[in-house]
Amino acid sequence: xxxxxxxxxxxxxxxxxxxxxxxxxxxxxVGVGGQGTILAGNILAMTASEAGLDVKVSEIHGMSQRxxxxxxxxxxxxxxxxxVCDPGTGDVLVAFEAIEALRxxxxxxxxxxxxxNDETITPVPVNIGNxxxxxxxxxxxxxxxxxxIDAGEIARGVGSPRSTNVVLVGALSTALPFAVDEWRDAIxxxxxxxxxxxxxxxxDAGRKAAER
Amino acid sequence: xxxxxxxxxxxxxxxxxSAGAGVGTGYPGTPSTExxxxxxxxxxxxxxxxxxxxxxxxxxxxxxxxxxxxxxTMKHVGLNVAAxxxxxxxxxxxxxxLVLLVADDPSMYSSQNEQDTRNYAAFARVxxxxxxxxxxxxxxxxxxxxxxERFDAPVILHETMRIAHTRTMVECAHERxxxxxxxxxxxxxxxxxxxxxxxxxxxxxxxxxxxxALVEFAETSDLNRVEMxxxxxxxIVAGALYNxxxxxxxxxxxxxxxxxxPLPPKLLASFAASVEKVYVVEESCRYFRxxxxxxxxxxxxxxxxxxxxxxxxxxxxxxxxxGVATPAHLEAAKDLPPxxxxxxxxxxxRLVFNELRRMKxxxxxxxxxxxxxxxxxxxxVDSVIDMGASLSMSHGMELAGIPERTKRPVxxxxxxxxxxxxxxxxxxxxxxxxxxxxxLILDNRTTAMTGTQGNPVNGLTLSEQGARISPxxxxxxxxxxxxxxxxxxxxxxxxxxxxxxxxxxxADAQDLKAVRAALKEAVSHEDLLxxxxxxxxxxxxxxxxxxxxxxxxxxxxGTCIQIGCPALGKDETxxxxxxxxxxxGCGQCEQVCPFGxxxxx
Numbered sequence: 001x002x003x004x005x006x007x008x009x010x011x012x013x014x015x016x017x018x019x020x021x022x023x024x025x026x027x028x029x030v031g032v033g034g035q036g037t038i039l040a041g042n043i044l045a046m047t048a049s050e051a052g053l054d055v056k057v058s059e060i061h062g063m064s065q066r067x068x069x070x071x072x073x074x075x076x077x078x079x080x081x082x083x084v085c086d087p088g089t090g091d092v093l094v095a096f097e098a099i100e101a102l103r104x105x106x107x108x109x110x111x112x113x114x115x116x117n118d119e120t121i122t123p124v125p126v127n128i129g130n131x132x133x134x135x136x137x138x139x140x141x142x143x144x145x146x147x148x149i150d151a152g153e154i155a156r157g158v159g160s161p162r163s164t165n166v167v168l169v170g171a172l173s174t175a176l177p178f179a180v181d182e183w184r185d186a187i188x189x190x191x192x193x194x195x196x197x198x199x200x201x202x203x204d205a206g207r208k209a210a211e212r
Numbered sequence: 213x214x215x216x217x218x219x220x221x222x223x224x225x226x227x228x229x230s231a232g233a234g235v236g237t238g239y240p241g242t243p244s245t246e247x248x249x250x251x252x253x254x255x256x257x258x259x260x261x262x263x264x265x266x267x268x269x270x271x272x273x274x275x276x277x278x279x280x281x282x283x284x285t286m287k288h289v290g291l292n293v294a295a296x297x298x299x300x301x302x303x304x305x306x307x308x309x310l311v312l313l314v315a316d317d318p319s320m321y322s323s324q325n326e327q328d329t330r331n332y333a334a335f336a337r338v339x340x341x342x343x344x345x346x347x348x349x350x351x352x353x354x355x356x357x358x359x360x361e362r363f364d365a366p367v368i369l370h371e372t373m374r375i376a377h378t379r380t381m382v383e384c385a386h387e388r389x390x391x392x393x394x395x396x397x398x399x400x401x402x403x404x405x406x407x408x409x410x411x412x413x414x415x416x417x418x419x420x421x422x423x424x425a426l427v428e429f430a431e432t433s434d435l436n437r438v439e440m441x442x443x444x445x446x447x448i449v450a451g452a453l454y455n456x457x458x459x460x461x462x463x464x465x466x467x468x469x470x471x472x473x474p475l476p477p478k479l480l481a482s483f484a485a486s487v488e489k490v491y492v493v494e495e496s497c498r499y500f501r502x503x504x505x506x507x508x509x510x511x512x513x514x515x516x517x518x519x520x521x522x523x524x525x526x527x528x529x530x531x532x533x534x535g536v537a538t539p540a541h542l543e544a545a546k547d548l549p550p551x552x553x554x555x556x557x558x559x560x561x562r563l564v565f566n567e568l569r570r571m572k573x574x575x576x577x578x579x580x581x582x583x584x585x586x587x588x589x590x591x592x593v594d595s596v597i598d599m600g601a602s603l604s605m606s607h608g609m610e611l612a613g614i615p616e617r618t619k620r621p622v623x624x625x626x627x628x629x630x631x632x633x634x635x636x637x638x639x640x641x642x643x644x645x646x647x648x649x650x651x652l653i654l655d656n657r658t659t660a661m662t663g664t665q666g667n668p669v670n671g672l673t674l675s676e677q678g679a680r681i682s683p684x685x686x687x688x689x690x691x692x693x694x695x696x697x698x699x700x701x702x703x704x705x706x707x708x709x710x711x712x713x714x715x716x717x718x719a720d721a722q723d724l725k726a727v728r729a730a731l732k733e734a735v736s737h738e739d740l741l742x743x744x745x746x747x748x749x750x751x752x753x754x755x756x757x758x759x760x761x762x763x764x765x766x767x768x769x770g771t772c773i774q775i776g777c778p779a780l781g782k783d784e785t786x787x788x789x790x791x792x793x794x795x796x797g798c799g800q801c802e803q804v805c806p807f808g809x810x811x812x813x
Contacts, residue, residue, distance in 0.1 A: 032551065054381060060373075066555070067556065080380075086539075087539070087541040088538060109541070122781050123549045124551075124552070126549045128589040130589075
């Protein structure tokens with residue numbers, strides 16, 4: 001899958017500058033309950049609204065949060081209508097877990113970007129012998145053009161093992177037209193004060209990993 | 213102040229505060245729960261959780277009748293519980309504004325059915341407002357209070373999960389209407405508020421007249437909006453689906469109904485006349501189809517395919533029905549293991565269901581996290597119908613002779629909050645009629661599934677919950693919040709004895725031997741009505757972790773794996789392994805290992 005929308009945009013936009021989009025952009029954050037997709041969605045939503053865009057953020061709460069598959073949909077543009085994402089309409093998919101990337105692959109546009117945390121979490125049905133892990137997850141991800149990021153290792157590497165989600169926000173930031181400082185500002189305001197430095201380091205490392 | 217991103221529920225709380233609401237009541241239920249949790253953060257609105265939705269609405273009727281604007285919140289099935297007062301308060305009317313937020317769950321993300329609340333609005337002839345985003349959720353909440361007072365009627369504010377849990381940009385007034393917040397005078401008016409036959413007959417006539425006035429209001433209200441575009445296709449739509457129609461069919465003309473009961477006959481007819489064909493787009497029911505057609509509007513069927521009859525509808529569903537091409541995309545992978553919700557690591561329900569499975573018990577279950585005992589690896593629940601049904605249904609199974617006919621114990625299983633909601637009367641029915649058998653109350657000190665709310669069993673009030681006091685703090689040691697009364701926990705064993713339960717057993721849900729012994733004792737007394745109260749806090753409330761145990765000389769029997777703990781897995785050679793990042797050190801696996809291979813160090 002070609003990466004049509006390049007990362008160049010983010011380097012040309014400055015803090016406080018209004019961003020214009022020629023179409024509504026859709027970002028999906030998918031993972032397993034408890035992985036921090038909601039915080040990541042908050043950071044993106046704040047960044048996009050600070051850039052003057054209309055934003056809608058849709059989440060599923062309730063039963064699915066008990067270790068089940070979760071997803072957050074963020075849509076942004078000059079005026080956003082629907083708050084959901086149909087197959088073939090997602091601009092960027094960020095998977096916090098590798099199987100969840102495959103589970104949601106149909107939502108991507110043909111030229112959509114896919115960032116995947118290169119980690120699998122074994123679902124309970126596999127552990128108890130009612131289902132099997134898919135084979136060749138990595139190869140399948142490569143085949144659909146995924147940028148695979150070892151976000152857990154990167155987070156540990158910057159001394160902030162709990163910031164895996166912010167590493168992935170860093171990767172996501174390379175695919176969206178917002179100023180780096182806007183992202184950093186949103187992170188600073190969204191994470192607990194004591195963890196700001198660690199999370200900013202995680203964000204920078206995630207950006208670097210995605211641009212590699 | 214500029215716009216802010218608010219969920220529908222946050223916006224409704226802001227709207228209620230700004231409209232001068234003085235009281236908020238409700239029972240937690242996805243997707244309605246966060247509304248009161250946000251409203252209670254305004255110190256000038258008194259909010260409380262009720263034991264159930266019927267009580268919440270009755271408290272709300274009382275406070276509105278007493279002259280204070282009141283918001284009552286519940287999920288769609290909660291209105292079934294509250295239907296009794298609801299069907300009468302429509303005839304009494306209100307004094308100060310009374311708004312019921314009722315949140316539907318199309319596709320049943322966290323519910324047992326997908327009933328559409330607008331049918332209740334039509335049934336009770338109560339005005340129903342349907343916002344399409346958080347800005348409307350905010351604006352419509354304020355309008356709902358005005359409509360309630362103008363027409364002397366309770367008003368339903370209806371939302372679906374997509375409205376409740378989608379954050380969109382909202383411009384709030386950040387100002388409280390102090391005039392509306394001032395309590396109205398109260399005067400005794402038995403002919404208005406005493407629903408005995410003579411008065412009820414007269415009040416029903418008032419409701420008839422009110423219906424006519426509301427229809428006139430609907431014809432011209434700015435809650436309804438015609439947007440003319442291409443005149444080939446006209447779509448009647450409300451709520452979240454309005455956004456999907458705009459996305460899917462941007463050229464179509466729309467009649468967006470913000471007031472979905474009563475419907476405006478003239479407006480519908482004139483819209484139908486202004487387009488070549490008129491359609492309704494709705495999800496999970498045929499509310500519009502039936503009610504619009506009954507007003508004589510000729511509706512067309514979508515040209516390419518019917519819309520799905522159940523579940524949430526997405527823009528692509530609308531495009532397919534109207535013959536619009538949808539974008540190419542990768543096929544969905546079909547070989548992936550499912551990832552259903554499961555008991556958390558350390559969940560106090562796990563060992564109980566492990567034993568129920570071992571006993572081959574017939575379990576009448578209930579609504580809460582423990583509903584998950586119905587799925588693998590336990591598959592230990594035979595029925596889940598509604599809140600409280602566990603205890604009454606096990607009595608029904610007893611009447612059908614199931615224990616004798618199957619030689620299997622029948623056991624009703626209910627959680628603490630659900631017991632307070634509707635289980636007490638169920639238990640009373642069994643005790644009163646001399647029923648026997650075994651009932652379990654799984655007391656995890658919180659209303660877990662909806663996000664660890666206070667309830668009558670843990671005694672944590674909504675004000676205390678809003679001040680982030682843990683339900684594990686002793687009742688006598690709770691700090692006071694805004695000088696409001698401290699919540700009182702329920703003495704479950706004393707209540708059960710007072711009801712007439714023969715045998716009340718208490719056991720630690722994290723102690724396998726104690727769980728086993730308690731269940732064995734309870735089912736062995738066939739001639740007694742036994743209640744076992746299993747206690748241990750939900751791990752979302754008790755966040756204390758111990759180090760993960762160590763597995764040595766694993767025999768690969770798989771017994772530990774079959775308790776379905778997310779922290780337990782197998783390596784390539786089928787040895788049990790523990791994921792230390794998920795393990796909370798609860799010791800459950802250690803207790804179930806038949807060979808003593810798992811040990812905490």
